[in-house]
Amino acid sequence: MSAVSQLADHTGFWLRMVSNAVSQDFARKVAGQGVTVAEWAFMRTLYDQDPMSPSALAGLMGMTKGAISKLADRLLVKGLIVRTETPQDRRAHRLSLTVEGKAKVPVLAALADDNDAAYFGVLAKQDHDMLRSILRGLAESRSLKVMPVD
Template structure:
């Protein structure tokens, strides 16, 4: 056909940039290990009737003593909504007590119940055992270096949010 122009596809470069393998990325290995460590810990916590996110709040309250939901959200990096839902679940498990601080009932001091106080050290030992199971074979200086590197990545990127289930 006269006057008809066919569009030509650009010629492919004979020198294609090599495509990296998935397992060539540090992020791949961080996620791979993290998934296994987190899953094992999740199963351990759930066997004791709490989720990992609930454990985080229980441990924080144990360390600080009576506190507020707002303070917990700020310290853990969780949203206020997530903290509120988690606290309701913890309270339903009789691990938390609320004390109303003023007449309008909007402000509460959150404290662990006697059952919560007893449970946290037990769960902390299980957390230590989980770390030992995955990282105990590493020399102490390597473990310390890994923690320092992760803290540096958090600081450099300003990471704050913690996933909550």
């Protein structure tokens, strides 16, 4: 360790380096299906609880309402979701996957599985388990609950 620490002296540096590579590769894969990583996370979340309000999505995904609004616009244009008004509260909307959107989720999930396997498959099972356990522990220790999207 030199007097002034190097970039690579930090665990955060390596974490980011690997994380960026994994994410960028995944982004490239889902781009082949015409969606972004944020759109995938949006759709996968909606898949479990459909319909959902934009603000609920924003909370779950750790994004601002503004970002969700624009993200929903893009998915609307792509015909993957629909936005309906609610009669009870005329301010609120409900977002819902279209048939096409629903059909795309398993395809994207398979890409996510592939990507994980491609990156972490090189690890011995023991190391992979250790890595997951340490990461979950770190997330736990910081009470992280925000879905990583970027």
